[in-house]
Amino acid sequence: MSEIPEAKPRTGPLSGLLRRARQRPRLFGTTAAAAALIVLGGGGLVAGAAVGTPSSTDAARVATVPIASTSATATPTPTPTPTSRPVPAAALPAQPVRTCSIAEAASDSRLGTFSGSVRNATTGEVLYDHGGGTYSRTASVMKVLTSAAALAVLGPDHRVSTTVVAGTEPGQVVLIGGGDITLASGSSNVYPGAASMPDLAAQVTASLGGAPVTSIVLDSSAFSGDAWQPSWNRKELFDGWSSEVTALQVDGDRANPSSSQSTRSEDPIGRAGSAFASALGASGATISQGVAPGGTATLGQVQSAPVSTMVQDALLRSDNTEAEMLARLTAITQGSGNSFSALGASTPAALASYGLDTSGLVIVDGSGLSDDNGVSPNFLTALFAKIAAREGNLGIIADGLPVAGESGTLAGRFTGSNSDAAGQVIAKTxxxxxxxxxxxxxxxxxxxxxxxxxxxxxxxxxxxKQALDTVTAAAYRCGNNLSNQ
Incomplete structure (x- = not known):
């Protein structure tokens, strides 16, 4: 069995130190404490030096030793992201609170499919809009567009000539229609300031020195295409509201020259030729249609009233034929053409010169007889704002419109409960x-x-008509307090 070796007595510096500690315990305890402080402090300095200047070997050793995690380590508190506050928009200008309504008047069943627009003419603000952007037929309100276009292109002082030149044969004369449908067959007719056929015949007779006229050629080539717009109801001719659109005619082709409504013929050019032959005293002359030769002498000429007069007359009496004449002459002067088909471009182009947006307009005639026209209430209120401001020559329209309860096609309207607006509304019917x-x-x-x-x-x-007067009178009472309700 193995034996346990005997312990040998301890020797060396440590054994001596222990022996002295047993002999003098109090002194040793104080000394030991001081020594411990010195050792710990020195160790800290050594450790600090080791950390501050590690050798390559130490660096490698440290790199291989994992760092123990400790539950005492605090989790960093995340920095909150500040919430962006909404930036207030620029303050809107104060808006008036409008309280007056025309909704009840506008709901009258007599108005059928109703649309409308009301605008403050001074500020341009649309106060009321009920389908105001819808493009629809306008009836005779179209004459306002036609008149504004004519004033822009022709100008208020333009006059229309009817001329007679010598023909290519002895005793032959050529009557050239320039588009003046207001020419009177006698000394006067319904048109103010109209030129007369007797005056023209007197000039021709004087130029011929009394030589007889044996042949009359009628030149109406200034207008071309259909004389009657295809979408028009032909009964308008026989009921006396409109004539065919020709460059040569007299009295607007009325059977009764002094009446606004009078049966029209189906041959306005031939009727004008007969009136001229009668004025010349050449009842036996042959009458035919043709084109005037170039270079022959002018034997006579008469001119219509100025465009300013014709515009106001067409608006006041709502004369369809006069409006068609103005529309056609506008197109010719613009270079757009001389037929109905030219109006679709010429009238919007003329109206655009006032700074209006004409992109949605559909124009097929100058009078408004067609269901195929398309104009919106908003466009009309914008145009009338310029008329109210008398821009360009548009004051002529303002001065020629019928006055509610007083003149033209409004003379017998705005009565009874609507009479408070009489004299305060000027409008086209x-x-x-x-x-x-x-x-x-x-x-x-x-x-x-x-x-x-x-x-x-x-x-x-x-x-x-009465329902329209009622809603208009309601707008009159509301004024700028009109609400879009």
Whole structure:
């Protein structure tokens, strides 16, 4: 069995130190404590030196020793991301609170399919819009567009000539129509300031020195294409509201020259030729249609009233033939053409010169007889705002419009409960089988100036006119307090 070796007595510095500690315990305890502080402090200095200047060996050793995690390590608190505060938009200007409504008047069943627009003529603000952007037939309100276009292109002082030149044969004369449908067959007719056929015949007789006229050629080539717009109802001719559109005619082709409504013929050019032969005293002369030769002598010429007069007459009496003449002459002067088909480009182009957006317009005639025209109430109120401001020559239109309860096609309207607006509304009326319209300028009860356009379409009748007067009178009372409700 193994034996346990005997322990040998300890020797060396440590054994001596222990022996002295047993002999003097109190002194040793104090000394030991001081020594411990020295050792710990020195160790800290050594450790600090080791950390500050590690050798390559130490660095490698440290790199291989994992760092123990400790639960005492605090988790960093995340820095909150500040929430962006909304930046307030620029303050909107104060808006008036409008409380007056025309909704009840506009809901009248007599208005059929109703649309309308009312605008403050001074500020341009649309106060009321009920389908105001819808493009629809306008009836005779179209004459306002035609008149504004004519004033822009022809100018207010333009006059239309009817001329007679010598023919290519002895005793032959050529009557050239320049488009003046107002030419009177006698000394006067319904048109103010009209030129007369007797005056023209007297000039020709004087130029010929008394030589007889044996042949009359009628030149109406200034206008071309259809004489009757294909979409028009032919009964308008026989009922006496419009003539065919030809460059040569007399009295607007009326059977009764002094009546606004009078049966028209189906040969306005031939009727003009007969009137000329009668004025010349050449009842036996042959009459034919043709084109004037170039270079022959002028034997006579007469001129119409100025465009300013014709515009106002067409608006006041709502003369369809006069309006068609103005529209056609505008197109010719623009270079757009001399037929109905030219109007689709010429009228919008002329109106655009006033700074209006004409992109949505559909124009097929100058009078408004067609259901195929397309104009919006908003466009009309914008145009009438320029008329109210008398821009360019548009003051001529303002001065020629019918006055509610007083003149033209409004003379017998705005009566009874609507009479408070009589004299305060100037407007153009419109009527065709499928619609009634009214558009113009209101001098409102509160002193503001409004422009308006109201359309009553589809299932309508003659009493739609009174309903239009009622909604217009309601707008007159509201003035700038009109609410879009």
């Amino acid at each position: 419109g009527w065709i089988d499928t619609g009634y319209t009214l558009s113009g300028i209101i001098s409102a009860a509160d002193g503001s100036t409004l422009t308006f356009a109201f359309f009553a379409l589809d299932d309508v009748s003659d009493n739609s």
